[in-house]
Amino acid sequence: MDRPAYNYDIVKHFVHWSILWGAVSVLVGVIISFQLVMPQLNFGEYLSYGRLRPVHTNAGIFGFAVGGFFALFYYMVQRLCRVPIWSNGLARFQLWLFNIIIVLSAVTLLLGFSQSKEYHEMEWPIDILIAVLWVGFTINILMTIFKRREPQMYISLWFMMAALIGVAVLFVVNGLSVPVTLFKSYSAFAGTNDANVQWWYGHNAVAMVLTVPPLAVFYYFLPKSTGVPIYSHRLGIVAFWSLIFMYLWTGAHHLLWTPIPDWVQTLAMAFSIMLIAPSWGSVINGYLSMNGQWHQMRENYLVKFFILAITFYGLQTLQGPMQAVRSFSGFIHYTEWIPGHVHMGTMGWITLLICGAFYYLAPRLYGRELYSIPLANLHFWLVLIGQLIYSVSMWIAGVVQASMWHSLNDDGSLTYTFVDSLLAMYPYWWIRGLGGVIYLLGIGVFVYNIAMTARGAQTPQQAAQQA
């Protein structure tokens, strides 16, 4: 059968930009982690913690993760549909607009133009650009799917389509606001309603940006790397529909014990616990796909990335529902436990998965083998160790902090002042910073490896053979 001319060029560009923004995000993350222990690192108003922190989160979620999904979706959709992208021009436009938006976002956030809503800080003109970007992407992917030459739609395509719709709905509703000037707007919703809408968005952005698209990637790249199909198509179907049904009920678990109506909090808690089932449906599907293939964990470095990623996803989706239990939330919410949890997801699940997928793509994009597999292994171990140091220190810190906040004397007075609990955090913050540095080193190795592959430098093995 004739082979269509797939557009790998656009994939390559999105890979490059995604890696760049990812590295920026981790670097800023390390900087702000040290600002917490050394406040003198807050240099003036433009580089203070309050302004850098949204740059860190947005560069990570939208620059690295979404940029990565643009690359991986464009790769997958062509292969799965056996047709080239519907419009190369539109994809090209999307690449430009994407980078313009990321740069504009970073600059405006540092200048202090912020809507303050978590993971949705950028002001309204950028929101509009993002909506245009997303519509362009959606049209391109959907048209490619409509024109496909493969009658079936593989699991990955469902996850992709659900993400396209989900993100659009969430983003537009949460972004509704009334402009005052070009740089200032007020949310269309007030107080408790605004909080509820915000966390419906905030949590489900985790669903539609950081769960559904990576699962699309996982379902495609794991079997491609192992050479063995996914264990169960049927389990994939059940897990998919129950996941996208249940996820949207759970946002209010970020608002337990706050003034939103009790019945909303109770529903959020109940659905969060039920969400374990569909999440683990995908985890189990991944593990069972490895039946008889576990030796590949040793022999095939790609599999290591994917299996560790899905393992962190599994741990994350046990910890998440646990945190949604009211009593537990009362204890650990607002503490360092939460960054520990979040970073297990972002550093463990998302980044391992995207990096693994990029390693898979590298030989196909550059037409030559990866520069160095030992370096890829080094990258793997550095980010794994960095991530574990980060999360474990933050979990312990969170429990210490919560115990101090809740501790009472016999006469009913508080045992510790707030500052006591703050001072107790410093050692953990230092350890977290160390974890961040190790993680950043791992990302450095990754960037070097991909850059050397792209430049077509000889691998150390080839050089040794020629000598």
Next chain:
Amino acid sequence: MWERNPVIFLLLATAVIMVGTIVTMVLPFAYVNTERDAIESVVPYTALELAGRDVYIKEGCNNCHTQTVRPLVAEVIRYGDYSKSGEFVYDRPHLWGSRRTGPDLARIGGKYPDQWHYEHMRNPAGMVPGSNMPPYAFLDNRSVDPELTRRKMDVLGFPYTEEEIRALAGKTDMDAMVAYMQKLGSDIPWREQQRVALVGELENPFSGDAAAIAEGRELYDRNCAACHGSGLRGGFAASLDRLHYPEEVFFRIIHDGIQPLNMPSFAGMGSERIWKIVTYIDSEQVAP
């Protein structure tokens, strides 16, 4: 069939996503910010307070500070009465936050005098030793734009008078920030409602106890010295070394605070530690 037809798939997926969305996101609009949770005494922000709120947003203060007190024992003791929905009807956007690197601010209004906030914003570690909050001294150099604030008040539908707008001229972002801090949590009379009546005879269990004096000094240095100066000699708040009150009066003041002077209540400290501070204050009194 949906496995082959993308249009049907998209419709199905949208419908599935909308179920939870409608129940947990759309439906609450029928319950929240309605008659049910309205509080009469809650009023919109003044022009200066609104300008301060926007500085708070601009500087990303919500990354470290929350603004909801949860109905949990320790939290109510630490911060004050738990938050109610009706307190937030004028908040666009909400600023509840998700992380407490610093303490919750929902009830900060009226807790400290204005001067405390000015000094603290300029040099946090100077007022709270060990604090990791960045300094915000640069707010002194930025001024509030009266015309912009007028437009903001118009958009939000908040009432203002021409005098109020004119009065903004010459105000700094720092003034606005402090005004906003003092507004937080002051809409409902929770301090009076929460006041614990001290009953029975108040007698210092530590009178003259040297160990208690040492502990009291430590507590004083951490909690009182920022305003009242080291060794009771006074700061921007009154010096205490010449106030020859009976011990019982000192105890009551520390326990209840003095509202008109923004002296906070330290009831949450527990009577034992308050008595130790009283013992220390007594020991430092300068003879008349």
